[in-house]
Amino acid sequence: MFVMDLNIPRKLRLLTTPKIKSLLHRKYNKRCAYCGEEITLKEMTVDHIHPASLGGSNDPENLNPCCYVCNGFKKDLSIGEFRDEIEEQLSKTITKQWFNLLYKFDLINVGDGNIPVVFYFEKISRNK
Numbered sequence: 148m149f150v151m152d153l154n155i156p157r158k159l160r161l162l163t164t165p166k167i168k169s170l171l172h173r174k175y176n177k178r179c180a181y182c183g184e185e186i187t188l189k190e191m192t193v194d195h196i197h198p199a200s201l202g203g204s205n206d207p208e209n210l211n212p213c214c215y216v217c218n219g220f221k222k223d224l225s226i227g228e229f230r231d232e233i234e235e236q237l238s239k240t241i242t243k244q245w246f247n248l249l250y251k252f253d254l255i256n257v258g259d260g261n262i263p264v265v266f267y268f269e270k271i272s273r274n275k
Protein backbone atom coordinates (compact mmCIF):
# COMPACT_ATOMS: atom_id res chain seq x y z
CA MET A 148 0.00 0.00 0.00
CA PHE A 149 1.28 3.47 -0.85
CA VAL A 150 1.21 5.88 2.07
CA MET A 151 1.61 9.54 1.27
CA ASP A 152 4.15 11.29 3.46
CA LEU A 153 3.04 14.84 4.21
CA ASN A 154 6.46 15.82 5.56
CA ILE A 155 7.78 15.89 2.02
CA PRO A 156 6.85 18.75 -0.31
CA ARG A 157 4.36 17.71 -2.98
CA LYS A 158 6.77 17.78 -5.93
CA LEU A 159 9.27 15.63 -4.03
CA ARG A 160 6.74 12.98 -2.99
CA LEU A 161 6.83 11.34 -6.37
CA LEU A 162 10.62 11.54 -6.62
CA THR A 163 11.58 10.34 -3.17
CA THR A 164 11.09 6.62 -3.04
CA PRO A 165 11.11 4.77 0.29
CA LYS A 166 14.56 3.47 -0.67
CA ILE A 167 15.96 6.98 -1.20
CA LYS A 168 14.32 8.22 2.01
CA SER A 169 15.87 5.36 3.94
CA LEU A 170 19.26 6.11 2.38
CA LEU A 171 18.93 9.80 3.28
CA HIS A 172 17.90 8.94 6.82
CA ARG A 173 21.13 7.01 7.28
CA LYS A 174 23.32 9.61 5.52
CA TYR A 175 24.26 11.26 8.84
CA ASN A 176 23.49 8.49 11.33
CA LYS A 177 19.75 9.24 11.49
CA ARG A 178 20.47 12.85 12.40
CA CYS A 179 19.62 16.21 10.89
CA ALA A 180 22.45 17.27 8.56
CA TYR A 181 22.40 20.76 10.08
CA CYS A 182 21.75 20.73 13.84
CA GLY A 183 22.60 17.04 14.34
CA GLU A 184 19.45 16.25 16.28
CA GLU A 185 18.39 12.61 16.11
CA ILE A 186 15.32 12.23 13.89
CA THR A 187 13.09 9.32 13.03
CA LEU A 188 12.38 8.47 9.41
CA LYS A 189 8.87 9.77 9.93
CA GLU A 190 10.11 13.10 11.36
CA MET A 191 12.74 13.58 8.67
CA THR A 192 12.18 16.23 6.05
CA VAL A 193 14.17 16.36 2.84
CA ASP A 194 16.29 19.43 2.15
CA HIS A 195 17.73 20.45 -1.21
CA ILE A 196 21.37 21.38 -0.49
CA HIS A 197 21.34 23.56 -3.59
CA PRO A 198 17.74 24.88 -3.50
CA ALA A 199 15.30 23.43 -6.01
CA SER A 200 14.01 26.95 -6.69
CA LEU A 201 17.50 27.86 -7.93
CA GLY A 202 17.76 24.84 -10.17
CA GLY A 203 19.01 22.32 -7.61
CA SER A 204 18.38 18.76 -8.71
CA ASN A 205 16.40 16.00 -7.01
CA ASP A 206 19.42 13.68 -7.14
CA PRO A 207 20.10 12.06 -3.77
CA GLU A 208 23.53 13.78 -3.74
CA ASN A 209 21.71 17.14 -3.59
CA LEU A 210 19.40 16.04 -0.77
CA ASN A 211 20.05 16.17 2.96
CA PRO A 212 18.07 14.72 5.86
CA CYS A 213 16.73 17.65 7.79
CA CYS A 214 14.66 18.16 10.93
CA TYR A 215 11.43 20.12 10.69
CA VAL A 216 12.89 23.15 12.52
CA CYS A 217 16.04 23.52 10.40
CA ASN A 218 14.10 23.01 7.19
CA GLY A 219 11.67 25.72 8.21
CA PHE A 220 14.51 28.20 8.55
CA LYS A 221 16.74 27.05 5.68
CA LYS A 222 13.87 27.13 3.18
CA ASP A 223 15.38 28.18 -0.15
CA LEU A 224 18.69 29.34 1.27
CA SER A 225 22.01 27.89 0.21
CA ILE A 226 24.18 26.41 2.98
CA GLY A 227 26.29 29.58 3.01
CA GLU A 228 23.22 31.81 3.28
CA PHE A 229 21.75 29.63 6.03
CA ARG A 230 24.99 29.96 8.00
CA ASP A 231 25.06 33.75 7.45
CA GLU A 232 21.44 33.97 8.59
CA ILE A 233 22.16 32.07 11.81
CA GLU A 234 25.24 34.18 12.54
CA GLU A 235 23.31 37.35 11.89
CA GLN A 236 20.65 36.31 14.41
CA LEU A 237 23.32 36.02 17.10
CA SER A 238 23.81 39.78 17.10
CA LYS A 239 20.09 40.58 17.22
CA THR A 240 17.24 40.42 19.63
CA ILE A 241 15.71 37.14 18.67
CA THR A 242 12.26 35.67 18.47
CA LYS A 243 11.34 32.53 20.39
CA GLN A 244 11.55 30.52 17.15
CA TRP A 245 15.08 31.71 16.47
CA PHE A 246 16.02 31.10 20.10
CA ASN A 247 14.92 27.48 19.68
CA LEU A 248 17.02 27.05 16.56
CA LEU A 249 20.11 28.69 18.08
CA TYR A 250 19.68 26.56 21.18
CA LYS A 251 19.73 23.44 19.01
CA PHE A 252 23.03 24.63 17.54
CA ASP A 253 24.42 25.09 21.04
CA LEU A 254 24.93 28.80 20.37
CA ILE A 255 22.63 30.35 22.90
CA ASN A 256 25.27 30.91 25.59
CA VAL A 257 27.73 32.48 23.19
CA GLY A 258 28.76 35.89 24.43
CA ASP A 259 30.26 37.75 21.50
CA GLY A 260 28.62 36.06 18.54
CA ASN A 261 32.00 35.32 16.97
CA ILE A 262 31.84 31.57 17.24
CA PRO A 263 31.52 30.07 13.77
CA VAL A 264 28.40 28.07 12.97
CA VAL A 265 29.38 24.49 12.17
CA PHE A 266 26.71 22.24 10.70
CA TYR A 267 26.46 18.64 11.81
CA PHE A 268 27.46 17.22 8.41
CA GLU A 269 30.63 19.34 8.60
CA LYS A 270 31.52 18.08 12.07
CA ILE A 271 31.03 14.51 10.85
CA SER A 272 33.30 14.93 7.83
CA ARG A 273 36.02 16.51 10.00
CA ASN A 274 36.05 13.46 12.25
CA LYS A 275 36.50 11.02 9.37
Ligand SMILES: [Zn+2]
Nearest residue numbers: 179182214217
Ligand atom coordinates in the same frame (compact mmCIF):
# COMPACT_ATOMS: atom_id res chain seq x y z
ZN1 LIG B 1 18.01 20.32 12.42
